[in-house]
Amino acid sequence: MMFLRRPVFVYVILLLSFFPGSAVWAQDSTWGVLPAQWRLQDCFDYALQHNITLNSLRLSRMSSEQDLLLSKAARLPDLRGTASQNLTGGKSLAADGSYPYRIGAAGTYSVNSSVTIFQGGTLLYDIRQKQLATQVAALNIAQQVNDLTILITQAYLNILLAKENLVYVNDVVTTSAAQVQQGQQRYDAGSIALKDLASLQAQLANDRYLLVTAENQHRQNKLSLKQLLQLPGGYNFEIVAPDTLLANARLLPLQEVVDTALANRPEVKNSELGVAISSLDLAKAKAAYWPTLSGNGALGSSYARDPDNNYFKQLDNNFYQQIGLTLSVPIFTRRVNKTNEEKSRIAVDQSRLNLQNTRTTLSQTIEQAYINVQNAQSQYDAAVEQLKYTQESYRIATEQLKVGVANMVDFLQQKNLYIQALQNYIQSKYSAALTIRIYDFYRGVPVKL
Template sequence: MVYKIVKKLIFCFICLMCFRADAQDTNATDLPEVWDLQTCLNYARKNNIKINSLRLSKKSSEQNLLLARAAILPDLYGSANQTLRHVETGGGSSSGSYGLSTSWTLYNGGYLKTNIRQQDLLMQQANMSVLEQENDLTLQITQAYLNILLDKESVVYSRDLVYTSTAQLEQARERYKAGSIARRDVVQFEAQLANDQYTLTSSENAQRQDLLALKQLLQLPHETNVDIAKPDTVIAEVVIPSLEQVRHYALQNRPEVKNSELGLQSAQLGLDKAQAGYKPALTVGANLGTSYAGNSSYNASLGQLGDNFSQQIGVTLSVPIFTKRTNKTNVELAKINIDQANLTLENTRTVLSQTVEQAYIKAVNAQSQYKAAAEQFQYSKEVYRIANEELRLGAANVYDFYQQRNSYVQALQQYIQAKYNAALSVGIYDFYSGIPMKL
C-alpha cells in the first residue's frame, strides 16, 4: 500500500516538472526572434518592472478613492454578547445582549467631499507617473535600438572593407611575384587588411554590447536571444516644426506637467481639508438593542427580549474651541505644501521648456550635419572608385591610394553616424510634439 502511494507521488512530481518545463518553453517561444522598434516598446510598456510598480500604486490610489467615497455613507455595526454562568452547588444562569448601531456624519466642514476630490486627483497623478515612465523608457529604447542599427551598418561596411582588402592583397601578391611592385607595398596591403579585420571585430563587439543594453532595458530573461529588424529606410531628413509650436504643445500636454498641475490642485484641496478643522461637525447616531438575564425558561427569555427591546437615536454636534494649535499647524503646513507644489510646477515647466529647446537645436544641427556628411560621402565615394580603378590598372601609387581610401572610410563613418543621429534627434523632438516614436 505504501509502495503504491509513493509511486503515485513520484508520478505526480514528474508530471509537474514536465508541465513547468513546457510552460517555460512556451514562454520562451512566445517571444519573437527578431524585434522591431514597436515590438520593443509594446513589450517594455507591458512588462517593465518599474512601470508595473507604478500601475500598482495607481491601483492603491483607486482603492483610496473608493474608501473616500464610502466615507460619506452611514455605517452599520451589529453586536452580540452571550454569557453562561455555572455554580458548583448546582444550577446556573445565562444572559445575553444584542444590538445594531449606526452613525452618519451629516456635516464636517466639507472635509469628506474635499477628500474625495483630493483622492481623485492623486489617482490621476498616479496615472501621469505611469505615462512619464513610459515616455522615459521609450526614449531609452529608441536610442538603444538606433545604436544597434548603427552597429549593424558598421559591421556590413567593415566586412566589405575586409573583402576588398583581401582581394587587393591577393592582387598585390601576384604583382609582387611578377616583379611590378616592391615588397613594402605588399606589406602595406597586409597591414591594411589586419587593420580592417580589427575594425570589423570592434564593430561586432559593439553590436553585441548594444544588443545586451537593449535586452537589459527590455528586462528579458538572460537566456533570450535578441536581434532587431532593420527598417527599409531610416527617416533622417524631415520638416522640423517650429520651437514655439512644439514647446506650447509640450507644456500643455506632457504628463510631467499635468502631474505637477494635479499636485498643485491636490495641495490646495489639502488646505481646504485643514481649514475644515475649524468648523463644527454634526453626526447622527441610532441604536437598537435588547437583552435578557437569569435562569428563566425559554419562553420567559423570549419575553425578556421583547420587554427589554430599546431604540435610541441622537444627534451630536462637535464644535472645536481649543485644539492645542492642531488646526492652525495643519493650515500652515497645507500652505507650505501649496508653495512647494507651485515651485515644483514652475521647475517642471522650466526644465521641460529647456529640454524641448535643446531637442530642437540638436534636431536642426543633426540635419545640417547629415546633409553635409551625405554630400561629402558622395564625393569621397567617387574619388575612391577612381582610385580603385587606377590601382587595378597599376597607375596609382599605393600610398596615394590609401590616402583616398582612408578619406572614404572616414566619410562613410561620418555619414552613417550622422544619419542615425539625425533620425534619433528628429524623432525625440517630434516626440515632444505628441508624435509617436518611429524610424
C-alpha cells in the same frame, strides 16, 4: 500602440483597458511564440504589455481607485453588531441564611450605526483629492510610456546603425583582402617592395579589427534593446530595417512645439494636479476648525438568568432603541489645526514651484532637442558631401594601385579617410533620424520609421 496626443489621459485609459488580459504575445515562459523579427511597433506593443515598471504603475493606479471608493464610502452610515454572553459564579445569601455557590448567565445584544452629517466639507475634499490622485496615477503611466518610447527608439536605431556599419566594414575587409592578394602577386613578380605588401597586410589586419569591433557593438546594442523589453535570457532575435530612413525634415517653430508640449505632456499635467491636491489639503486643514456633527442610533437588548423570567420574555422587556446627534466643537487644539494649516500652505507653494520647474525643464529639454536636430542635420549634410568626395578619391587611388602607379602612403591615407567619412555618414544619418523623431514626439507625433 497609441502614443500620447491631446488629451493625454484619454490614451492612457485606453491603454489600461488592454491590461492584463489581452496580451499580444504569451508570457515570457512561452518563448516559442515570440517573433524572430521585430519591427519598432512590435517593440512598443510588447513593452506596453510586459514592462515591469509599467505594470507596477498600473497596480498603483488600481490601488488609487480603491482609495477613491473608500473615500466615497465614508459618507455612508456604518453598521456594527455586538453580542456578549457571560457566565458568573459566586456565593450569595439565600432565604434560609446559607451562602450556596450559584452560576448565573447573562447576555447583551445590540446593533449600532453612525454617520457623519457635517465635517466642514472634509469628506467632499477627500473624495476630490482621491479622484485627482487616480488621475495622477494614470499620468504616471503615460509618462513612463513616453520614457520607454524614446529609450526603445534610441536602442532600435542603434542596432540599425550597427548593422549598416557592419555591412560597410565587411565590404571594406573584402576589398582589403583582395588588395593584399593583388599585392602578394605583384610582390612575387617583383613589382612592389616588401614594405608596400606589409602596409597592405597591416591595413587588412586593422580593417578586420574594425569588423570585430562592429560585431561587438551590434551584439551590445541588441542586448540593450533586449534589456529594455525585458525579454527572456537566451532568446535571439533580429530587427526589421525600414525601407527608407528619413534623416531630413522640416522643423516646426520651437515655440509652437513648446506650447503644444506644455498643454499636453503628462509630466506637466501631473504637476498641475499636484497643485490642486495640495490646495485640497489646505482646504481640509481649514475644515478642521469647523464643528463635526454626526448621527448615531442603536438597537439592543439583554437578559440575565432569572427563574421568574424566561429568556425571550427578558429580551422583549429589555429591548431598547436609541437615536441621537453628537456635536463636536474644536475649542483649543494646542495649535494642531493652525500648524496643519500653515504646513498645507507651504505645501501649496512647494507644488507651485514644482510646476514651474517642470515647465521650465520641459521647455529647456525641447529647446535642446531642437538644437540637436539642427546640429544633426547639418552634420548629416556635411557627412554626405564628405563621403562623396572621399569615396571618389579612394576609388581613384584604388585604380592607381591596380595599375601600379599609386604611392602606398597616399593610397592608405585615402582609404582611411574614406573609412572615417563612411562611419561619420552612418553615425550622422541615424543621429539625425533619432533627433527628428524625438523633437516631433514632444508635440505628440507617434514615433515611426
